[in-house]
Structures are given as C-alpha cells and as structure tokens.
Amino acid sequence: MKTLIPTTLLAVFAFLATSDAAQPIVRRLEPLGVVRGETSKLILHGERLGDASQILLDRDGLTVTEVKPLDDSRVEVTITAEADTDPGLYPLQLVTRSGISNLRLLGVGAMRIVQDVEPNSDFDSAQAIELNRTVEGVIKYEDVDYFSVTLEADQLIHVEAEGIRLSYSLNNQIFDPYIAVLDAGKFELVSSDDSSLLQQDALLAFKAPQAGTYRIMLRDSSFSGHDGAHYRLHVGTYPRPIAVIPAGNQPGELLAATLVHLTGNGDEMTTTSAQVQLPSDSVDRFPVVTKSESGISPSPNWIRVNNLPVTIETEPNDDMAKPNAVTIADPNQPTAALCGVIGSDNDIDYFALDCKAGQKILVKAFARNILRSPLDTVVNCYGPDRKSLVGNDDNGRQPDSFAEFTAAADGLHIIRITDSLRRGGPAFAYRIEARIAEPVLGLDRKEMDRDEALGVAVPRGGLMAMMVTAKREYFGGELKLDLTDLPAGITATTFPMSESANEVPVFLSAAADAADGASLVNVSAVPTNPALAPLGIAGNLSLRHRLMLGQNRVDMWGYDSNRLAVSVADAAPFKVFVDQPGTPIVRSGSKELKVRIERNEGFEGEVSLVTLYNPPGVGVNNGRKIAKGKNEVLIPITANGGAAIGNWPMAMIARYDTGKGQGKIVTLPITLEVQDSAFKFEFPRVAGELGTELPLAVGVEVMRPFIGTCEVELVGIPSGVTCAASKQTVAPETTSILFPLTIAADAKVGTHKTLHCVATIRSDAGDIVQTQGVGEIRVDQPLPPKVDAPAAAPESVPAAPPAAKPLSRLEQLRQMNK
Numbered sequence: 001m002k003t004l005i006p007t008t009l010l011a012v013f014a015f016l017a018t019s020d021a022a023q024p025i026v027r028r029l030e031p032l033g034v035v036r037g038e039t040s041k042l043i044l045h046g047e048r049l050g051d052a053s054q055i056l057l058d059r060d061g062l063t064v065t066e067v068k069p070l071d072d073s074r075v076e077v078t079i080t081a082e083a084d085t086d087p088g089l090y091p092l093q094l095v096t097r098s099g100i101s102n103l104r105l106l107g108v109g110a111m112r113i114v115q116d117v118e119p120n121s122d123f124d125s126a127q128a129i130e131l132n133r134t135v136e137g138v139i140k141y142e143d144v145d146y147f148s149v150t151l152e153a154d155q156l157i158h159v160e161a162e163g164i165r166l167s168y169s170l171n172n173q174i175f176d177p178y179i180a181v182l183d184a185g186k187f188e189l190v191s192s193d194d195s196s197l198l199q200q201d202a203l204l205a206f207k208a209p210q211a212g213t214y215r216i217m218l219r220d221s222s223f224s225g226h227d228g229a230h231y232r233l234h235v236g237t238y239p240r241p242i243a244v245i246p247a248g249n250q251p252g253e254l255l256a257a258t259l260v261h262l263t264g265n266g267d268e269m270t271t272t273s274a275q276v277q278l279p280s281d282s283v284d285r286f287p288v289v290t291k292s293e294s295g296i297s298p299s300p301n302w303i304r305v306n307n308l309p310v311t312i313e314t315e316p317n318d319d320m321a322k323p324n325a326v327t328i329a330d331p332n333q334p335t336a337a338l339c340g341v342i343g344s345d346n347d348i349d350y351f352a353l354d355c356k357a358g359q360k361i362l363v364k365a366f367a368r369n370i371l372r373s374p375l376d377t378v379v380n381c382y383g384p385d386r387k388s389l390v391g392n393d394d395n396g397r398q399p400d401s402f403a404e405f406t407a408a409a410d411g412l413h414i415i416r417i418t419d420s421l422r423r424g425g426p427a428f429a430y431r432i433e434a435r436i437a438e439p440v441l442g443l444d445r446k447e448m449d450r451d452e453a454l455g456v457a458v459p460r461g462g463l464m465a466m467m468v469t470a471k472r473e474y475f476g477g478e479l480k481l482d483l484t485d486l487p488a489g490i491t492a493t494t495f496p497m498s499e500s501a502n503e504v505p506v507f508l509s510a511a512a513d514a515a516d517g518a519s520l521v522n523v524s525a526v527p528t529n530p531a532l533a534p535l536g537i538a539g540n541l542s543l544r545h546r547l548m549l550g551q552n553r554v555d556m557w558g559y560d561s562n563r564l565a566v567s568v569a570d571a572a573p574f575k576v577f578v579d580q581p582g583t584p585i586v587r588s589g590s591k592e593l594k595v596r597i598e599r600n601e602g603f604e605g606e607v608s609l610v611t612l613y614n615p616p617g618v619g620v621n622n623g624r625k626i627a628k629g630k631n632e633v634l635i636p637i638t639a640n641g642g643a644a645i646g647n648w649p650m651a652m653i654a655r656y657d658t659g660k661g662q663g664k665i666v667t668l669p670i671t672l673e674v675q676d677s678a679f680k681f682e683f684p685r686v687a688g689e690l691g692t693e694l695p696l697a698v699g700v701e702v703m704r705p706f707i708g709t710c711e712v713e714l715v716g717i718p719s720g721v722t723c724a725a726s727k728q729t730v731a732p733e734t735t736s737i738l739f740p741l742t743i744a745a746d747a748k749v750g751t752h753k754t755l756h757c758v759a760t761i762r763s764d765a766g767d768i769v770q771t772q773g774v775g776e777i778r779v780d781q782p783l784p785p786k787v788d789a790p791a792a793a794p795e796s797v798p799a800a801p802p803a804a805k806p807l808s809r810l811e812q813l814r815q816m817n818k
Contacts, residue, residue: 023099023454024048032136032166032232033107037083044075048660054095054518056565061085081108086289087298093565095518100455100565103545107232109134110296120146123186126215132236139225147216151208156264158240160298162232164200164557170451170549175229178221181206181214193221196374197242207264238295243427244288246312246339247371248304253278260427269426282306285370302370313340313349323350323414338432342375342424351415353434355407360437367430368399375428376420377401384411393420439475441539443525453545455565458490459572461512465651465666467613469503477529484522487568489514495649505612505649510568518567572665573603576654582765584673585639589770592634595652604628605656612651617643648672678703681757683775689782691745698737708763714739716754720747743779751778
C-alpha cells in the first residue's frame with residue numbers, strides 16, 4: 001500500500017504528539033488604547049496568562065518592548081506607538097508557553113486619554129472634559145455617563161464612540177452605544193445611535209448655536225450595559241468624513257478625493273477636497289485617515305485599491321439611453337471599476353460596458369461592505385437590446401449586490417445601480433467592479449473550536465495539525481500548499497489537495513530544542529497543473545476573527561487577517577499513536593483504528609479522541625475515550641458506497657485536562673487507503689410459510705482478486721428465523737452462496753427487509769470488512785386446509801299448488817245467490 005507520509009518526517013519523529021494546550025484568553029485591555037508618539041503600559045486581563053512571553057501584531061506602527069506576567073490573570077505590556085501611526089484599531093494576540101490567545105483590538109489615537117470618573121451618571125454631575133480628548137469608561141447596567149464641554153458660538157465639534165469595535169463576546173452580550181448633545185435645558189440637540197460608517201457605533205457632528213456649556217451623554221441604546229461594555233469616546237474639533245469619493249483607484253496613484261462631512265445641523269453635509277496617496281500594491285480595504293489643521297480623524301474611512309481602470313460617474317447618467325461610457329484597458333477584457341454616488345432620492349446611475357458575445361461578466365458592488373456607505377445597492381444588467389439580463393439586491397448575507405451574465409451578442413451592455421428604497425444623498429458612495437470571469441483561489445483554515453480562529457501552538461519535539469480549505473472558482477485541478485515565515489524550529493509538512501477535495505491537513509512540527517517563539521505565517525496555494533501557470537492563479541489565507549456574535553451566532557463584528565499565528569509550546573504529557581492499518585477500507589466497509597498512548601509519569605487523566613478530519617465518504621465514531629488507567633481504544637470507522645477512492649492522510653486529536661483547561665494532541669498521520677467494493681451481492685426476494693424451511697441463494701460477484709480467506713456471514717435475520725450455516729466460505733470463483741433458513745411456527749409474519757451480507761477477508765496484513773444489503777424475506781401464514789365438497793342436492797319434487805285464497809263474506813253471498 002502506498003504511503004503519503006514523507007520519510008523525512010518519519011525520520012524526525014518516532015511519534016507525533018502535539019499540544020494546542022489550554023489556550024490563553026484575553027478578556028479586556030487596560031487602557032483600551034494608546035496615544036501615538038508615546039510609550040504606554042498596557043494591562044491584559046484574562047485567563048491562563050501566567051506564562052506569557054510575546055505579543056503578535058498584525059499591523060505596523062506599534063513596538064512591544066516588554067511582556068511581564070503579573071499573575072495568571074494579568075500581563076503588563078510595554079508598547080510604543082510611532083508618532084506617525086495612523087489612528088484606528090490595531091490587532092494583537094498574546095503568546096504563552098501553552099498557546100496563543102484570541103485576537104483583541106487596541107485603539108491608537110492622537111488625543112490625550114482621560115478616564116471616566118464616577119459619579120457622572122446625572123446631568124448635573126457631568127464630568128468636565130477639555131476638547132480634543134479621548135475618554136475611556138464602561139457602561140454598566142442602566143448606566144449613563146455625562147460629560148460637559150464649553151463651546152464658542154458656531155463652534156463645530158465631532159463625537160465618535162467606540163463600543164462594539166472594542167468588544168469581545170461570543171454569547172450575544174452586545175454593547176450598542178447611543179450618544180447625544182444636550183443644552184442647559186436637558187434638550188437633546190443632536191443624537192446618534194448606529195451609523196453606516198461605524199455600524200453599531202455612533203458618531204455625530206454638533207455646531208453650538210450659542211456660546212456655553214453643553215452635555216455629551218453616552219449610554220447603551222436600550223439602557224442595557226454590563227461589566228464588559230467598555231468604550232472610547234472621542235470628543236474634539238478633528239475632521240470626521242463619512243465618505244471618500246471616488247472609493248478607490250489604482251495602486252500608486254494620487255487620488256483626488258472629495259470628503260463628505262456632517263455640518264452639525266441635523267443631516268446636512270458639506271464637502272472638502274483631499275489628496276490621498278495610494279499604496280503601491282493592491283489592497284482590498286485601504287484605510288484613509290484625514291488630517292487638517294484642527295486634528296486627525298480617530299478612525300479611518302475605507303476604499304479599494306486594485307489594478308482595474310476606474311470610470312468616475314458624471315451626471316447626468318440617469319437615463320438608460322445616455323449612460324456613462326466605461327473605460328477599459330483592453331477591448332477583449334472588459335474589466336473596470338465604476339465609482340460614483342447615488343446623490344439624491346430616486347437617483348439612478350447607468351454605465352455602458354462594451355462586451356463581446358460569449359464573455360462571462362461578473363458585476364460586484366461595494367457600498368455597505370468595505371466602504372461602509374449608507375447605500376443599499378440594487379444592480380441590474382441589460383443587453384445591447386436593452387432587455388433585462390439579471391438583477392440582484394442582496395448577495396446572501398452580504399447587503400451589497402452581485403450579478404453575473406454571459407453576453408449573447410457584441411455591443412454595449414448596461415449596468416444600472418440604485419438604492420433598494422430609492423434613497424440617496426451626498427454620502428451614498430459606491431464602487432462597482434466588473435470583471436470577466438477568471439480563475440480565483442481562496443484559502444481558509446477550519447476552526448477546531450467553534451467561532452474561535454485561534455493560532456496553532458506546536459509543542460517541542462512534537463506536531464500540531466490544521467485543516468486548510470480551498471475555494472476554486474472557474475478552474476479545477478490539484479493544489480500545492482506552502483507556508484512561509486514560520487517560527488524558528490518549526491517546519492511544515494503539506495499534502496497535495498486533489499482536484500476532488502476542498503480541504504487537506506497541514507502538519508507543523510517543532511524540534512525538540514526549539515526555543516520559545518511565535519510569528520504570523522503566510523499560507524498560500526497554487527495549482528500543480530503546468531498548463532494553468534500562465535494564468536497566475538494563487539490563493540492566500542483569509543482568516544476571520546469573530547469578536548462579536550449576535551443572536552443565532554450572527555457575525556456582527558470581527559477582524560480579517562491574511563496571516564496565521566503559530567508558536568512553539570511546551571510538550572504534551574503523553575505520546576499518542578494511531579496504528580497504521582495493514583489493509584484498506586472498502587466502499588460499504590468498516591474497520592477499527594487502534595489508538596494508543598504512552599503516559600508520562602504523573603499523568604493519569606482521561607483522553608477523548610476525535611479525527612482531525614474525515615476523508616470524503618468516511619465516517620468515524622468520535623465519541624470514544626481512553627479511560628483512566630487504560631492506554632488504548634479501538635475507533636470504529638465506516639466507508640459509504642460513494643466514499644472517495646484513494647489514499648488519505650488521517651490523524652486523531654486527543655483532548656485532555658491540563659488542570660488549566662483542555663489541551664489537544666494530534667497523532668502522527670496514518671494513510672487510510674479507500675478502495676472500491678470487493679464484492680457485489682444480489683439478494684433474491686424469497687417467501688416461506690411458518691414452520692417450513694427456505695433456501696436463500698445469494699448471488700456473489702467477486703469484483704477483484706483477494707489475498708487470504710474470505711467468510712461471508714448473513715446478518716439481520718428476522719426473529720423466529722434461523723440459519724444453520726449463516727457463515728460461509730467464499731472463493732474467488734464463487735458465484736452463489738446458499739443459506740438454509742428455517743422459519744419457526746411462531747415467527748413474526750410479514751415482510752422483513754433486514755438481510756445483509758458481511759464479507760470478511762482475512763490475511764496476515766489484517767481484515768477487510770464489507771457489508772451489503774438489503775435482502776428481503778416474507779414470512780407467510782400457512783394456507784387454510786381445503787374444505788370437503790357439499791352433498792348432492794335431492795331430486796326436485798313438483799311444488800304443491802298454492803292454497804286457495806279464502807272468500808270474503810261478500811263473495812260468499814254472491815256465490816249463494818247464483
């Protein structure tokens with residue numbers, strides 16, 4: 001049997017034992033943010049933090065100089081934000097000797113930080129703050145925080161709350177900030193709950209109608225709150241655009257942008273101009289931070305940067321007969337980005353894209369997604385004859401539209417965009433990307449624990465594994481994976497991802513002398529087919545860190561990373577093995593895998609077992625455990641009739657109690673060979689009466705030669721029916737098996753579809769077991785005995801004439817008078 005395990009890996013390990021161990025959890029940061037250009041002390045609060053050693057940062061601009069555990073629930077981190085670091089949220093993950101924590105977001109700002117000081121829950125006890133400050137606090141149940149500021153007449157300020165963006169809850173514990181500005185009479189002059197730009201977080205602009213003191217109120221929108229409802233409230237004269245138009249351009253360009261701002265008078269808006277230097281490479285979500293003489297925005301706006309030629313909308317273009325012509329770089333490749341604004345209620349924008357017959361065009365809108373525009377896009381596409389081809393409102397759970405069509409003829413095809421409720425306004429920006437359908441490859445990592453995109457901790461002298469999934473669009477074929485920037489001492493073993501598969505395991509091994517360390521690792525894949533090389537198909541990891549889950553576990557807020565955290569961890573307390581099967585499993589077959597452990601002295605705990613993944617069509621009993629005092633267990637596995645034929649690497653995850661949480665260990669992979677069925681059985685339909693004998697002749701087709709001996713057992717025999725020879729030997733030339741059945745007098749009458757044949761091929765290499773059915777037997781009541789013929793009928797006798805009818809009295813008188 002061919003093995004897929006590289007000999008180099010086998011030479012390094014006599015066993016594969018790894019620990020994902022008890023992962024550290026970071027619940028909150030104190031403070032919630034830092035000031036750029038300063039060095040700060042940051043306390044991370046959580047669980048299992050006592051052996052913390054490193055911080056992983058997924059964005060440039062921050063430097064960590066010290067990680068000092070204070071106890072098992074607190075770690076002090078010394079961190080410096082460079083003076084030119086853009087304000088916004090920066091992801092971090094804490095590394096311990098046992099694992100890698102969940103991802104948390106740290107705020108970086110340009111304004112001084114002040115702490116919320118209680119009591120400030122009443123209008124009259126508002127906490128006085130200066131302008132251009134960031135206030136940090138917490139909204140507990142039914143809490144309200146008031147802050148007072150002194151403004152000049154017509155002075156414009158902005159207020160922005162970070163609430164859900166700083167949260168971490170996977171159980172629907174949401175903080176939804178509500179902010180308002182009140183005058184001396186406690187009247188709300190302006191307020192904000194949710195915002196298109198910031199989702200559940202609020203922002204507002206306020207222009208003081210007269211000089212004086214005003215109160216800023218912050219609370220939960222439903223007067224809820226909890227101990228984890230922490231916030232950062234930015235109050236100042238800084239610029240706060242709510243839209244950047246156009247919403248992107250090509251790499252390296254200097255974007256001449258229009259910034260849309262609230263004026264502080266309700267929903268009225270104004271615009272300013274800005275020059276935005278775009279990066280030299282494509283960026284799906286590029287942050288635009290706005291600076292002016294009055295400050296810098298506390299969080300960015302977002303645009304897209306890629307190589308598509310950009311067409312910027314010009315009015316009027318609300319008539320299908322007079323659309324904006326789309327600029328494309330190549331007439332044979334009608335790909336372009338269309339940027340514009342649905343500027344008013346009932347506005348419609350039309351664009352004309354020159355396509356050739358047979359070209360498949362994908363049309364994707366960006367508004368709510370990425371740009372955080374208030375626009376709810378509806379996209380329609382029309383052919384050169386102006387007849388509708390396709391339309392779309394929401395794309396699944398995504399609020400933005402996606403449509404695709406195949407051009408039936410050469411000519412101008414019309415793309416139409418509007419708002420689903422026919423709304424519009426200066427901030428209703430959009431970007432449409434129209435592309436010819438081309439191969440696309442995306443990668444993800446399957447979570448071992450639901451909704452937890454944790455890193456991979458690899459124990460010294462052992463191994464950890466993960467499942468990488470792939471999504472191929474408009475191409476097929478085998479894929480080759482690659483991992484780069486691994487920590488020192490860690491190596492990766494990958495397997496080809498076959499054309500029929502969309503997932504494959506990746507094994508990470510750490511040398512026995514590997515030093516503590518962690519890094520963010522790039523995971524990529526390319527097709528192995530040389531014919532696809534000119535297309536430049538390549539995929540990179542996209543990893544979603546879910547930070548806030550709402551009702552029904554809806555992903556409300558999170559962070560997307562393109563790198564995976566990997567670290568060196570302490571060794572596991574035992575070694576674990578899966579014995580390599582000597583024989584394959586066949587379709588409609590079964591097998592048992594033996595899992596063994598060798599316990600380190602002092603470890604006596606229970607070990608539960610699950611597979612890292614199952615080959616297609618293979619089922620595994622993932623409820624088995626190695627009990628205390630035991631060292632092995634048999635794991636039943638089955639292959640259905642359509643199981644994928646081939647060689648599949650398999651490994652088991654062993655879970656155990658570390659005393660500080662649950663640890664995980666992954667075994668050395670075995671190679672499970674899946675073959676087609678060895679036999680084909682044909683069951684006739686048979687019937688017999690109670691108290692009789694019934695021969696059952698089952699047809700046998702030996703699908704291929706086998707080594708060893710084979711025995712076929714008839715199982716599923718109904719109650720009251722017995723078989724004197726239920727086990728029969730089968731030779732390669734066997735074409736039929738006769739099973740003698742005896743039906744008892746008290747057997748259950750009826751049709752029984754329960755018969756199966758279990759074939760077991762036994763050899764020195766092991767057993768091959770296949771089960772096939774269903775055969776049918778009908779048990780009948782005996783027919784009743786025949787009844788004797790009826791006696792002959794007697795000879796017929798003439799019937800007596802009917803008796804005369806008695807005469808009435810009147811008739812008698814008449815007779816007498818005759």
